[in-house]
Amino acid sequence: MEVLSEHFEQKNISVKENISSHVKANGNFGLTEVLINNLILNAIRHTSRGGSIYIKLKDSLFEVSNSGTKELNKDLLFKRFSKLSTDNSGSGLGLAIISEICRFHQWTVHYRFENNLHIFSIKL
Incomplete structure (x- = not known):
């Protein structure tokens, strides 16, 4: 979270965390790190200035929430190169990578x- 703090500050995004230190997940460390970074960076990219992001890790659930105005198209959500917003800074691969991990x-x-x-x- 410290590494990403500059991104939160640039957009004046408030961040709330509810992270349990007792959660254990079996998996590839590098891929898990990519998954976490992609989810949080996606939330930052698609949160309006002054919005909010919530990060939760409890039991076997990791959740990232961000403020928004309308539901995303679930049919395209995890497809490669799908752009679900007019923001051109992303590649359209982040959620597809998350899905594959x-x-x-x-x-x-x-x-x-x-x-x-x-x-x-x-769900871990």
Whole structure:
């Protein structure tokens, strides 16, 4: 989180964390780090200036939520090169990579939109 603090500050994004130190996940360290970074960087990229991001790690659930205005197209969400916003700074690969890392580890990734929050959940 410290490494990403500059990104949060640039967009004046408030960040709330609920992270348990007792969670253990079996998996490839490098791929897991890519998954975490992609989810958080995606949230930063797609959160409006002054918005908010919530990060939760409890039991066997990792969740990243960010403020938004409308639900994303679930049919295109995890497809390669799908651009779900007008933001041109991304490659359209981040969520596809997340999906493949989850498949590799036999974890599941889900998206939902509730109370103006995009919520990405990984069941470890």
